[in-house]
Amino acid sequence: MQINNSDKNDDYKYYSNTHLEYVNNNINTESNYFSCVWDEILKDINIHNLLDMGCGTGIFSCNLKSRISGKLIGVDGSNYGLEKAKEKGFDELYRVEDFCSQSLPLANESVDFVLCKDVFEHLLDPLHLLLEIQRLLTPGGYLLTHVPNHFPINGRLKFIFTNKIDTFNYFPGSNAWNFPHIRFYNYESLLDFLAQANFKLVENYSGFFPKLPILDKLLRYVIPKYLTRKLVNSNPSQFAEGLTVLVKKE
Secondary structure, three states, X not given: OOOOOOOOOOOEOOEOHHHHHHHHHHOXXXXXXXXXXXXXXXXXXXXXXXXXXXXXXXXXXHHHHHHOOOOEEEEEOOHHHHHHHHHOOOOEEEEOOOOOOOOOXXXXXXXXXXXEEOOHHHOOOHHHHHHHHHHHEEEEEEEEEEEEOOOOHHHHHHHHHHOOOOOOOOOOOOOHHHOOOOOOOOHHHHHHHHHOOXXXXXXXXXXXXXXXXXXXXXHHHHOOHHHHHHHHXXXXXXXXXXXXXXXXXX
């Protein structure tokens, strides 16, 4: 278990521990909004070694430890996050300060599955990290990534009236000049980005994160879930709050 020995309560340079604490204290590890994606993936894919890249406190992958056959590995820049992930039973943990320039401390082709959730939108050079993930994945290995979609139809309507880039109030304490998200994706640009490292689309799971215009909550109850997912998957850029795709290393 490799964790930097500096004060675990120090804020990570690029991301406040306040955000990590909120997620850790308010999201259920066993059943949370991302669990539905894992349930679908594990129907068809047997995972051996899983890397949670940008794991934070491990909240979105720790419950997979009993569902994979190998190691659960985490990489993050926050000592606080890594200590919490250690408490959740991760097999290996590594601290990397800068995802845009540093190599990941893992061997080539050493894992067969990578989760990279809510990371790429924070990086000045997301391609560096993507190529590192490609390096350490086995041939035919999988990358599951999730990024926010700030500007579906709902987001664009909110932007017109508020002129706030944080259309869904992800970081209420931040201003435009220090907003943690610095890269913005729609569905098409996300796939184009992933193709730069020769990843090919396997499945689109964006339908699990609908953001339907105007009557969002009402429509979720009126329209059956499978039809909602079908609508959102048909045009994630317009109707999904989160863009979630599974891709495969060629």
